[in-house]
Amino acid sequence: MYRYDEFDARIVSERVAQFRGQVDRRLSGELLEDEFKPLRLQNGVYLQLHAYMLRVAIPYGQLNGRQLRQLAIVARDYDRNYGHFTTRQNIQFNWVALKDIPDVLAKLAEVEMHAIQTSGNCIRNVTSDHYAGATKDELMDPRPWCEIIRQWSTFHPEFAFLPRKFKIAVTAAEHDRAAIRVHDIGLHIRKRGDVVGFEVHVGGGQGRTPHLATLVNDFVPEAKLLDYLEAIMRVYNRFGRRDNKYKARIKILVSELGEAEFRRLVDAEYAAQRDNEKIDLPQAEIDRIHAYFAPPELAAKPDASEAVEALKAEDSEFARWARINLHPHKQPGYTSVTVSLKPIGGLAGDATDAQMMTVAHLAETYAYDDIRVSHAQNLVLPHVALDDLPDVYRELKAAGLHTANESLITDMIVCPGLDYCNLANARSIPVGQAVQQVFADPDYQEDIGRLHINISGCINACGHHHVGHIGILGVDKKGEEFYQITFGGRADEKAAIGDIAGPGLKADDVPGALKRVVDTYRELRADKTELFIETLARLGHDPFKEALYAAG
């Protein structure tokens, strides 16, 4: 992974010192909240329903054991013994006192972490495929390009005050696990002959006006990428609306201008860049960053492991976990392990300090010191030898981290909702837990197969409800919580925005209604290999709407 050089280290430690001074002035009353707010947001500090919330950046979701251990220490010493992993592959602490935040940031700086650009109208954490560098189905490792974009976008003076926040995702696999079509910019790495380049999608996003991104350029060669991104950002910075917060994202600009005009403006901006401002990334620099992401040296191993096969035969729970939570690795004899943070009845994406310590230990012992956060709010150990799986599983089980539900119906994306969030209109967590309960039976879940349910507690859509196969949106009607259901969303290479099924349901009615929908799918599917989303596409939404609103 990338390691800080002396400049990175200095920038981060100077920022900690600067913020410490700002916090002191806030606590003394010298700075008023209106003056302090933009400063704290630039350092990832929100004021939520109950307390300050600190969002820490995890660039493209990658951590090493030392970093995860430090996050555990922060959770233990400064919070209430847990943290919340987010859909931007970051982590949030919900109860940190403002007076302690400079100390927390100093602790993070010790392990090359910070909270810079995790909030505010700037370019946020670049996200990527959580199996990057390990998965069989990628063209190449996208992380070096995430890092190059991170370096370019961090403290970029021209893009510190954009009309609105800005999110970039990068993938290099045909199966898109980074949701690039619902990002402000989504990049898909391609090759033409020997030349590496990028398919550039612009103007996707969720929130109150969901849009799928438009393909603006089907191949930008790698050396030109930053100049091209800069052209997009300049067009957005100049023409993006600043008069209305709800129309300020680039998706609105692309939609209002239309694809052709937006492309023309970007091309004109790109052509107008002067030679002395072109970045024209040199090959040596591309190579230098790539060197940080050299794959681990994995010893040759046979395709299958006798130890794993033996344990599968005697422990059906392990066999199920191995069927569901493992992802094919590019090297035979290895696998990527999903550590589910979605136990039945738990809080999606939450991990206690002890659980973080366990995963850090596993990463250092069995997984080449590499941990990923997935945008579905799970953790991943990308490189694990099959022979080590029994030991890894035993430790996960002891820590309550062995739930076998990766991409199954109980692996829900759930935003914090009204239990924590100042913007939410309705609770998400208890509804998510109740939905999990009706699908808790492991055989039932496995029979249902891959089915993504995403839930948000307000229209800002942090829980990605628009792109859930089944989406749930919490709304407030005269002080009462209701839940609107959508069908047909997806975040992958066939990205789609879900359609609203009809009137909202009361919280208590949601689990039963979704069970009727899912059982209807089980009756109507062509065979067991046809996923819910495929049956929905084949038959249309009507049978499922009927089931949703049928009398319980």
Added chain:
Amino acid sequence: MTSVRPKLKPDTPKAVTAWETATGQNVWMTANGSWTQDVSQIAAFIGDEAEARLAEAMTQEGAVTDPYFMEVTEMGEITGRETLRETIRAKGPTVSYGEGA
């Protein structure tokens, strides 16, 4: 700062609530103008007195952040349109979390 802060009529009983600046903990104004984390101590104000109490809170920027009116009964109990939000804010998340989850 919150998504919804309904405008309350002058004669509606209201409490003044805010966040303690140093910790971020929720606080409510008591009858004597001090701040408490104990919801049983919430004071109800109406009319000009309520406006004066909120104005007073806004001068205490070092101690508290973003004070606002919250609808309560005359006894200081949370009521009205934002009952759910304010109850969660007062009592904490409705789900067990951390090691209790």
